[in-house]
Amino acid sequence: MKKELKIPRIKNGTVIDHITSGNAIKVLHILGIPKTSTFVVSVAMNVKSRMGKKDIVKVENREIDPREVDKIALIAPKATINIIRNYEVVEKYLVKLPDEIVGIVSCSNPTCVSNSREPVKSRFKVICKDPLRIICYYCEREPEDISERII
Amino acid sequence: MNFKGKDIISIKDFSKKEIDYILEYAKKMIPYAKGEKYIDALKGKILSSLFFEPSTRTRLSFESAMNRLGGRFIGFADPSATSQKKGESLSDTIRMADAYSDIIVIRHPQEGAARLAAEFAEAPVLNAGDGAGHHPTQCLLDLFTILTEKKHIGKNNIVLLGDLKYGRTVHSLAYALALYGAELTFVSPASLKMPKEVVEECNELGIEPIQTSILDKAVKDADVLYVTRIQKERFPDAEEYNKVVGSYKIDNKLLSTTKQKLIIMHPLPRVTEIDPEVDYTNHALYFKQAFNGIPVRMALLSLVSGGLL
Numbered sequence: 001m002k003k004e005l006k007i008p009r010i011k012n013g014t015v016i017d018h019i020t021s022g023n024a025i026k027v028l029h030i031l032g033i034p035k036t037s038t039f040v041v042s043v044a045m046n047v048k049s050r051m052g053k054k055d056i057v058k059v060e061n062r063e064i065d066p067r068e069v070d071k072i073a074l075i076a077p078k079a080t081i082n083i084i085r086n087y088e089v090v091e092k093y094l095v096k097l098p099d100e101i102v103g104i105v106s107c108s109n110p111t112c113v114s115n116s117r118e119p120v121k122s123r124f125k126v127i128c129k130d131p132l133r134i135i136c137y138y139c140e141r142e143p144e145d146i147s148e149r150i151i
Numbered sequence: 152m153n154f155k156g157k158d159i160i161s162i163k164d165f166s167k168k169e170i171d172y173i174l175e176y177a178k179k180m181i182p183y184a185k186g187e188k189y190i191d192a193l194k195g196k197i198l199s200s201l202f203f204e205p206s207t208r209t210r211l212s213f214e215s216a217m218n219r220l221g222g223r224f225i226g227f228a229d230p231s232a233t234s235q236k237k238g239e240s241l242s243d244t245i246r247m248a249d250a251y252s253d254i255i256v257i258r259h260p261q262e263g264a265a266r267l268a269a270e271f272a273e274a275p276v277l278n279a280g281d282g283a284g285h286h287p288t289q290c291l292l293d294l295f296t297i298l299t300e301k302k303h304i305g306k307n308n309i310v311l312l313g314d315l316k317y318g319r320t321v322h323s324l325a326y327a328l329a330l331y332g333a334e335l336t337f338v339s340p341a342s343l344k345m346p347k348e349v350v351e352e353c354n355e356l357g358i359e360p361i362q363t364s365i366l367d368k369a370v371k372d373a374d375v376l377y378v379t380r381i382q383k384e385r386f387p388d389a390e391e392y393n394k395v396v397g398s399y400k401i402d403n404k405l406l407s408t409t410k411q412k413l414i415i416m417h418p419l420p421r422v423t424e425i426d427p428e429v430d431y432t433n434h435a436l437y438f439k440q441a442f443n444g445i446p447v448r449m450a451l452l453s454l455v456s457g458g459l460l
Contacts, residue, residue, distance in 0.1 A: 114267075
């Protein structure tokens with residue numbers, strides 16, 4: 001039987017696959033889409049896969065730099081980035097978490113100086129990649145639920 | 152070992168070797184700290200003493216330490232008399248202090264404030280307490296007190312007692328004591344237990360602290376009893392505070408069941424947790440501990456300035 005696609009194949013652009021189910025919207029938010037983007041974006045959520053359920057994001061006519069999306073590893077550590085040209089996957093990457101997360105997650109500590117009106121961006125050090133653990137550079141507090149703290 | 156220009160933000164920024172070096176350096180400062188000898192290693196240098204929160208010992212001992220080294224200080228003990236009142240940001244205040252002085256000492260109610268100050272200042276920044284965060288100079292003077300009284304830091308059975316949840320001194324101290332391999336027992340009311348991150352840090356250093364709410368048994372074989380105040384100002388509401396205040400009291404009756412050479416330390420101020428009758432026993436080390444703030448802070452001010460004895 002022919003496999004039915006939930007969202008159509010794209011000719012050129014980027015497919016972000018294997019996003020943790022339910023997190024596609026947050027991925028778009030982290031990538032600044034659609035706020036700063038005029039590209040056509042398709043989203044599929046809770047798609048059945050061998051590993052259970054997943055989300056997929058397809059961005060047409062834009063090849064996203066894999067390093068640009070590494071930060072989505074915060075909430076989608078198993079995501080893959082597929083660069084598509086003329087319907088073919090020409091490059092494929094696994095997201096790789098950077099050692100420092102800047103300006104994406106807010107500190108869960110209300111009395112952390114990074115939550116005051118000082119001219120600094122939130123900054124977290126990645127202390128463990130699997131399971132993911134981050135601590136605030138300023139107050140050294142560890143947020144319990146990282147996805148809840150995404151700015 | 153070169154500390155010139157180094158910020159002192161958290162005890163975790165230092166290796167055991169570096170801590171040993173600072174403590175040995177502090178020992179040499181004792182006659183100068185007592186006024187028995189005179190030194191002008193920091194002559195011509197200015198310290199900014201920025202206290203956004205109340206303090207007695209830390210502020211006075213920093214300022215005394217700077218004077219004892221032949222330097223001078225500027226600053227404030229009450230931020231309501233500064234431009235903060237007009238809405239100035241901390242980073243702008245730090246820029247000013249950086250322009251006016253050679254070293255900056257800061258106490259601030261927000262966690263991470265000293266780390267932020269260090270980003271905006273070229274001068275070395277010494278953290279004198281950032282909210283419930285770190286208080287590294289207190290930690291160093293605590294280690295110094297144990298070292299000078301017991302001749303070593305590890306190999307001691309050390310009980311940390313009281314508010315282990317909000318008390319910033321005990322968080323840094325537990326880590327540092329674990330670094331030295333001390334045997335640790337944490338005694339607190341259930342609602343004020345040591346945060347799990349601190350316990351995990353001790354575990355990573357190979358120490359498995361005992362956690363209990365019963366003091367009598369824990370203190371029996373202790374070499375050091377480190378008492379902390381239940382800090383009203385860190386409690387989200389008065390009801391929670393009233394539930395736990397007065398949970399423990401150190402008095403001569405309790406001390407009759409402990410080792411004779413047990414030393415009692417306290418970062419001060421104390422409220423009701425240590426009975427004044429204990430002050431007259433050989434166990435009471437807290438006033439000497441407070442004095443030790445001077446040689447330790449002299450050592451730090453001298454080291455970050457690149458000054459030598």
